[in-house]
Amino acid sequence: METARKRRGKAPKVAVAAAALLPLTALTGCSGADPADAEAKNTLTIQDYYDEAHDPIYQACAKSIGVTIEINHVPGPGLIPKVLQQSSSRTLPDVLMLDNPDGQQIAASGALSPLSDYGISGEGLVPSVVKAGTYDGKLYGLAPAVNTLVIFYNKDLFQAAGITSPPRTWDELRATAKKLTSRDRYGFAMSNINTYEGTWQFLPFMWSNGGSEQDITTPETAQALQFLVDLQNDGSMSKSSVIWSQDDVIDQFIAGKAAMVVNGPWQIPTLTEQKDVNWGTFTIPTRVASQAPVAPLGGEMFTVPRTGDKAKMAKSGQFVKCLVSSASQLQSAEVRQNIPADPAVAQKFGESSQTVMPFVGAVRNARSRTGILGPGWPKAATKIYNAVQIALTGLAPPAEALRQAQGE
Amino acid sequence: MTSANLSLTAAGDSLGRLGRKAAWMRLFRRHAQWLFCLPAIVFVAMFFGYPIVQNVVMGFQEYGVSTFYSGEAPWVGLANYVTTFSSHLFTTTLVNTALFTIGSISFQFVIGLALALFFKRAFPLSGFLRSLLLLPWLLPLIASSAVWKWMLDQESGVLNQFLGLFGVDPVPWLVDPTLALIGVIGVNIWLGIPFNVAILYSGLQAVPRELYEAGSLDGAIGWKAFRHITWPSIRSVVSVVLVLGVVYTLKVVDIILGLTGGGPANSTQTLATNAYNKSFVEFNFGEGAAISNVLIVVSLVFAMVYLSISRREAHE
Numbered sequence: 001m002e003t004a005r006k007r008r009g010k011a012p013k014v015a016v017a018a019a020a021l022l023p024l025t026a027l028t029g030c031s032g033a034d035p036a037d038a039e040a041k042n043t044l045t046i047q048d049y050y051d052e053a054h055d056p057i058y059q060a061c062a063k064s065i066g067v068t069i070e071i072n073h074v075p076g077p078g079l080i081p082k083v084l085q086q087s088s089s090r091t092l093p094d095v096l097m098l099d100n101p102d103g104q105q106i107a108a109s110g111a112l113s114p115l116s117d118y119g120i121s122g123e124g125l126v127p128s129v130v131k132a133g134t135y136d137g138k139l140y141g142l143a144p145a146v147n148t149l150v151i152f153y154n155k156d157l158f159q160a161a162g163i164t165s166p167p168r169t170w171d172e173l174r175a176t177a178k179k180l181t182s183r184d185r186y187g188f189a190m191s192n193i194n195t196y197e198g199t200w201q202f203l204p205f206m207w208s209n210g211g212s213e214q215d216i217t218t219p220e221t222a223q224a225l226q227f228l229v230d231l232q233n234d235g236s237m238s239k240s241s242v243i244w245s246q247d248d249v250i251d252q253f254i255a256g257k258a259a260m261v262v263n264g265p266w267q268i269p270t271l272t273e274q275k276d277v278n279w280g281t282f283t284i285p286t287r288v289a290s291q292a293p294v295a296p297l298g299g300e301m302f303t304v305p306r307t308g309d310k311a312k313m314a315k316s317g318q319f320v321k322c323l324v325s326s327a328s329q330l331q332s333a334e335v336r337q338n339i340p341a342d343p344a345v346a347q348k349f350g351e352s353s354q355t356v357m358p359f360v361g362a363v364r365n366a367r368s369r370t371g372i373l374g375p376g377w378p379k380a381a382t383k384i385y386n387a388v389q390i391a392l393t394g395l396a397p398p399a400e401a402l403r404q405a406q407g408e
Numbered sequence: 409m410t411s412a413n414l415s416l417t418a419a420g421d422s423l424g425r426l427g428r429k430a431a432w433m434r435l436f437r438r439h440a441q442w443l444f445c446l447p448a449i450v451f452v453a454m455f456f457g458y459p460i461v462q463n464v465v466m467g468f469q470e471y472g473v474s475t476f477y478s479g480e481a482p483w484v485g486l487a488n489y490v491t492t493f494s495s496h497l498f499t500t501t502l503v504n505t506a507l508f509t510i511g512s513i514s515f516q517f518v519i520g521l522a523l524a525l526f527f528k529r530a531f532p533l534s535g536f537l538r539s540l541l542l543l544p545w546l547l548p549l550i551a552s553s554a555v556w557k558w559m560l561d562q563e564s565g566v567l568n569q570f571l572g573l574f575g576v577d578p579v580p581w582l583v584d585p586t587l588a589l590i591g592v593i594g595v596n597i598w599l600g601i602p603f604n605v606a607i608l609y610s611g612l613q614a615v616p617r618e619l620y621e622a623g624s625l626d627g628a629i630g631w632k633a634f635r636h637i638t639w640p641s642i643r644s645v646v647s648v649v650l651v652l653g654v655v656y657t658l659k660v661v662d663i664i665l666g667l668t669g670g671g672p673a674n675s676t677q678t679l680a681t682n683a684y685n686k687s688f689v690e691f692n693f694g695e696g697a698a699i700s701n702v703l704i705v706v707s708l709v710f711a712m713v714y715l716s717i718s719r720r721e722a723h724e
Contacts, residue, residue, distance in 0.1 A: 080691070084476040088479070105691070109473050109475075109476065110474065193671070194669055194671035238562075238563065239562065239583050240561070240562050240563065240580075242583055242672040242673075243583060243671065375473075378691075379690070386673065389673035395585060404496070407496065408496050
């Protein structure tokens, strides 16, 4: 008993000693042998918030340009804090993925190198993708595949209510939602939470009606906000939408507690697993049928941070070039159920599936969030979700809510 | 005279040598004392002093995303404080912080004291129940807030379903701006009770039994015994509990972020959550630092109160 306890007590010390020695041996290994050194020079580090499903695409590109890669998947919310730490300690990865609205702020900090250095222009891609990656006239990041918002609807509920075609205008959407609302079900659901997620969900209504983030106190934006308030007052949208995230909303949909929900294609894999939910998608309606639907552009861009190692940065540039090629676009789109950034590739991709087609059209007209304000976007985004919250919680009517939020 | 003088000088000499030795010893002792304190001083300077000073400095800088790469944080004078104080949100957060702190502390304390008094009496299972009472304290805050968010849900939350049994309409606990703060305070009260019970209970244990025996002869029983014996005896413990409680509650972020994220419509935004949002969501560390400096000053006031109480106690 006694000896066993002693031995157990000693084990951690041995481990610590071994751990302390490890870097030493690693160091000697590095300085001594040339091949290992060459290998380190030929290894690119990649950082993203995806998962293993994306690895084959990276591996294929690594193979095509003759490098080995080290992939580091970081949980979504942890990526930017990590990037900031890496910026200050000069340990940024060779290839960095960023959520597209974050791209401008990171580019503005000077941590990224322009993609033109590597002969990448973004020609042929959807204009908003290029716009999202451009800061101060230079291209810093490109997204192989992008996404946007549409409405997912429960086909069985539509059929039971005798609705044959999806709504095209706000009035039709309001009427449809009312028809689908029952004692234990809301006709319509979306996330109006007090985060950037809430802003992103409001944008299709605001933008399609001609609203702009430069000045949110316009009648067009007020109209859009009024529409959401109407849906809530009708009882068609839960008052809880102000604390629901997009994932909460899709849970409501899957549980049959919401008949139509605003959400993105990244939910398709989850929805496909739900065998008892018969679902379809349609484009988010506009106020009047003649308006063109404008949805916000989502998706992740790839960038080449300034690591100081010119040779490696050139390799990283080649790697990014491969990631945004048509073949990789198609693969990325399949993995994440996103839409290829090249309209021609997207068209081909859309033809493969009925549910994907509404997204293809939406992406072509999608607008990047940072397109007008650049690094000033987060501030505007905060104002927008605040206004939505003030109006939906009944603290002020829409126009007044927008004025209050604008002044903040 | 001379001989006397001589002996005197000799004595003085030896005295001087002795004195010098004593002085040296004193000096050594004083330095040795410092030497023993040194690790503590270094620790406090590194982990408390440096961050606080850095935070104060950051409040005068434009410290954003770019700073991390360029290392440049331009001085902006009082700009961060001007934006903070002139923002509509500042009054809201100040009022919310006050309501949150006062609401949480008063209920935590009263309920905590009642429970502590209750457990002072010996009864079967008292020890077991007392340890159960500590459970909320042991749970990770983010887990408790997730569970509470689920329980307070308007449509499917267990609380509203329970109230529904009595014919109460679903209450929008976390959805209505006027109720959300109450909901958040309620959860924080639940979380704070164990701390109050634990400290107050130990304070009660220290009250000599003889006092009650003597008091009962004079007719001090029940409420009178509490007023004239228990309360005066635990007063110093009470002030410690209250002051520590205030300092803890002022800086609560996890519970509020987990339940409402400061919403809806900023109705549960406090100084602490606003500082968090500015720093870690908007990455505007300068403004975030300015807000947390305000919070530091408020906390310092209460820390001073705490120090003076404990010092008075040491003298008694």
